[in-house]
Amino acid sequence: MSHQESAIKATYFSLIGNAGLALTKGLAGFFGNSYALIADAIESTTDIFASFLVLFGLKYSNKPADENHPYGHGRAEPLITFIVVGFLITSATIIAYESIMNIQKPHDLPKSWTLIVLGIIIIWKEYSFRKVMQKGIETNSSSLKADAWHHRSDAVTSVAAFVGISIAILFGKGYESADDWAALFASGFILYNSYLIFRPALGEIMDEHLYDDLISDIRQVSHKVDGVIDTEKCFIRKAGMKYHVDLHATVDANITVKEGHDIAHLLKDTLRKEIPQLGHVLIHIEPNEN
Structure with missing residues (x-):
């Protein structure tokens, strides 16, 4: 299997996984009274669009060289990575804003069964991160590595949600907002990951010496x-x-x-x-x- 085929296969894996998780998180968050889970669902939804972009970038960047592009179309890939980072920053901003709004509003405690859902999600997303990152390293694909970091950031937001919901359930009334604080923390981590993804792609565009x-x-x-x-x-x-x-x-x-x-x-x-x-x-x- 060529590097391109391997990278595209990994992207389809991300697409299918993110679609399933976005639906699962959204339903669990709605019926389980957890904004942290809904925030997770928002990020997974943006991940779906980001994975589509990565897929497009991988296919376009591997087009053969032509008269107008004698060195090929490879530079499309870091450009796609910049757009993926934009999706991450957008989702982090939405999550942070909604978290702050929810912290100020009284609401019901999250349901305890949401912890089981989150536990499964955390394991799956960490597995997805490792699988896609491995393919990103094997294929030297910056956009695939960015897609892998989407999975890792998703896993961390799920861990934050798990902690927040656990605190809310454990301490009961008066701690309902722990779930929202967890989502706010997760948005900060997503922004940090956005920088980690953006930096090497910028170096690639600027022909930075890294080799x-x-x-x-x-x-x-x-x-x-x-x-x-x-x-x-x-x-x-x-x-x-x-x-x-x-x-x-x-x-x-x-x-x-x-x-x-x-x-x-x-x-x-x-x-x-x-x-x-x-x-x-x-x-x-x-x-x-x-």
């Missing part, structure tokens, strides 16, 4: 290629699931232009074979004067 380990691998592979004496500059930029490389390779100064050209092609082919996540590889030949 020392990959550069080390590139140099190691390059030194095995016949005719390559050493490597000098090596610049990497990420686009979608691929890494584009500009590499300066040192060769014997006395060889012909054609021989240098052949070494450059051999080096390029070897790097792309040994390191499959590489996209475009541009080799600049430097003469060794020693």
Whole structure:
């Protein structure tokens, strides 16, 4: 299975899971008198739309290069990640606002059975986070990692809801708002996660240098290629699931232009074979004067 297929499969997993959980949380929150659960349902609903965006981004970013996009369409993926972050910030703002409003209003205690629902949700969302994050790492997909953090933030909001409902049930009348305070805390955590998701996507768009380990691998592979004496500059930029490389390779100064050209092609082919996540590889030949 290709990286793209694996990432798309993980996104469908998120879509189906979020749809089921949004419905479950919404019903449980409504009938169980828990705004923390309803807040959870709001976030899961935004997660559905976010997962659709991730799915679109994955498919679009893996379109082949064309005349107008010689490096492919990979930069669409971090742009989609920015939109996903926007969904997270929006849901956190709505949850915070509604929580503050509810704290000021008297309301019934949450039902004790909502804790069972939350316990199941917490386990499922943590499992979903680990599964989708693993696929995000395997495929080098920033938007899939963002989708994974949606699951983790969902799990944390559920933990907060569990604590809030437990306090409300345990201490009884006068502590009904513990449930709402839990939702307010969860909104803060969602905002914090939004930053964690946004930061690496911004670095990708700005071509930030974050790839020392990959550069080390590139140099190691390059030194095995016949005719390559050493490597000098090596610049990497990420686009979608691929890494584009500009590499300066040192060769014997006395060889012909054609021989240098052949070494450059051999080096390029070897790097792309040994390191499959590489996209475009541009080799600049430097003469060794020693």
